[in-house]
Amino acid sequence: MQWHIDSERPVYIQLIEQIQSSIISGYFNPGDKVPSVRDLAAQAGVNPNTMQKSLVELERIGLVHTNRTKGRYITSDTEVIKKLKIESANNITMDFLDNMKKLGFSKEETLKIIKKIVEEIKE
């Protein structure tokens, strides 16, 4: 998995976001075993404590769970993952609408542009 960590924002938040998107994109499938904290930290080039903190947070929100003896797993609950996917789609759309607003387009105008482009792609 490719990691892109910058130093401007808290690293643990970036790790959470990137693990979430790798679950959404299917890099991690429901029920997959999560690599060890040490391996993940080495891959991402970050401190193991920070990686640990991110995984604990992912556990808290139910995306990852710990089996006492076997380590960490991605949740098998596809509903949770579906919810995350929708949340992520909402966020991307909100960001997009925000950017369009900055360019001076109203919501109606933006919708027209989207429709037009979607149809162009069809052809």
Add this chain to the structure above:
Amino acid sequence: MSHILECKSITKKYSGFTALSDVNLTLERGRIIGLLGPNGSGKTTLLKLINGLLVPDSGKIEIDGIEPGVQTKKVVSYLPEKTYLAEWMTVNQVVEFFKDFYEDFDVQKAFKMLEDLNINKNQKLKTMSKGTKEKVQLILVMSREADLYCLDEPIGGVDPASRDYILNTIISNYRENSTILISTHLIADIEKVLDEVIFLKESTVLFHSSVDDVRVNEGKSIDALFREVFKC
């Protein structure tokens, strides 16, 4: 968990010049900590005090409850700013030397790292470039199973590719019980691996905080904050 290092109100003067003034610091186990500050802010002095090469004028230093001395040298692995190894020795000989000297030295680990960085075991130190010599010393220091590592400018002369390897070695060798204290100017290179950061300014501790807290509160990287705080 117990503190690995405690500095209580340390002051150190060099013939009238104050290098450190009333420094209080407590370091926990299991952290990677950056010791940052401009030239002459007291970083090297602090590391020398921790390693017993200097004695404070006042105040107290304790490593796991013990003042710096023979006993603490067993648990502290120190990379000084200057080379102290004999130039006539080969890599093989310095590895043997470290093995004799330190009970916690892991020969296999050292040879693995030397191999990964393509360092010839039969080469004499005196024929090596500055950067290669630095790599050898850092490998020796990191091959110990110490409780506290004090690294004084460990990657200054090392090329960026090897820098990544070395940082990766630090991360993957990290153990829950040991703490790594790194003094450096290459903040952008190392800040992703740090837990905490200590800013030294004019012989005193400006602040000591978690790096992610700094990013949340200041909205910028440690490197950007450093450039702002110490703007000339």
